[in-house]
Amino acid sequence: MGKSHFIVSICLLVLSTIFIGCQDSNDEVILTEQEILNNHFTNINLSTTLPYQNTQVPNYIRFVNTGNDVENEKAQLGRVLFYDKNLSIDNSISCASCHIQSHAFGDLNMASIGVNGVTTRHSMRLVNAGYRPGTSYFWDERASSLEDQVLQPIQDHIEMGFSGSNDSNTLESLVQKLQSLEYYPVLFKQVYGNEQVTIEGIQESLANFVLSIQSFDSKFDEGLVQTGNINTPFPNFTPSENRGKRLFNTPAVNGGAGCVSCHAGPEFAIKDDIHNNGVIGVLNNPNLNDHDNTRSPSLRDLTDPMGNLNGPLMHDASLSTLLEMVNHYNQIDIANQQLLDPLLFSSVGPNGPVGQDLQLTETQKEDLINFLRTLSGNSVYTDEKWSNPFIQPN
Incomplete structure (x- = not known):
């Protein structure tokens, strides 16, 4: 190889390296929807959800899910919402903070801790919430349905803070907040066919998850x-x-x-x-x-x-x-x-x-x-x- 050919080869190698380097730095890595979920969750799967619906309820139980029927995908989305601290105004409190699985979804504290103080009543255990007469919730029965109930702690100024007292803590601001998190558009698309986060979807999915929590193996x-x-x-x-x-x-x-x-x-x-x-x-x-x-x-x-x-x-x-x-x-x-x-x-x-x-x-x-x-x-x-x-x- 002549000297001129050698110099040309070196120049081409340098230019190709620069080109590849630029390409690597500018190209956006596109993740699949499942890869997005894998970056955040341990066992949330778009193809195979954990079993929530059609579970074995003993035939002697008289009151079976007095709310809506449980669906796997909705309950899975509800599980994510239930444990997500982003549902509080300062990202410090989730539903699971006051309803703890190891305590039958109850709370060992006398008063549960919220974003702006403590609750005025002790947090109820949520186990078997759907297996009873009537459809009212809370100690004073102020919620007429579970879909109504699940929003009230989120909207409570003390508990989770999206009380609507100013433009930054309305339910609409919560929707925008969740929409900006990469995993919610994926999960809402799985359940509802599009990526739009909605209040109705939050209510329905949380209600499905809570209704799925049952205990009949005593x-x-x-x-x-x-x-x-x-x-x-x-x-x-x-x-x-x-x-x-x-x-x-x-x-x-x-x-x-x-x-x-x-x-x-x-x-x-x-x-x-x-x-x-x-x-x-x-x-x-x-x-x-x-x-x-x-x-x-x-x-x-x-x-x-x-x-x-x-x-x-x-x-x-x-x-x-x-x-x-x-x-x-x-x-x-x-x-x-x-x-x-x-x-x-x-x-x-x-x-x-x-x-x-x-x-x-x-x-x-x-x-x-x-x-x-x-x-x-x-x-x-x-x-x-x-x-x-x-x-x-x-």
């Missing part, structure tokens, strides 16, 4: 499957648990605890058209009364599989043990509580209603508590379809 369920009769002694129960079951299901006038009057099994949800239960406290303010609490979560999963409470009890978190709860219903003081549910009256005296006095023995109280612990399942605490889908930082 010791109680095992016993009911074996016998087919809730009033028959269960062979898998201890003598104490069977005595507690009988106390629970026997009306107070017949010597039982009468719990069944308000929390009938096998759902153990609160009945419709119930009134105040005698607990009227207000969180963090002993000088105020709160008479508006007529709805409660199911008695299922009051405790975790180890028997530990999944959070304090009642709307004001005033009771910290199952024994305190049993003692409350054993002897109700109704002073200044004229809205008490009539089912909790023992009589009506000259000065008005008299609260029930069950006169349970200490052994009966223990039996009742042991039965309540049999209502806790297992999979709700660990199943990945209800877990945090986001990739956690190392």
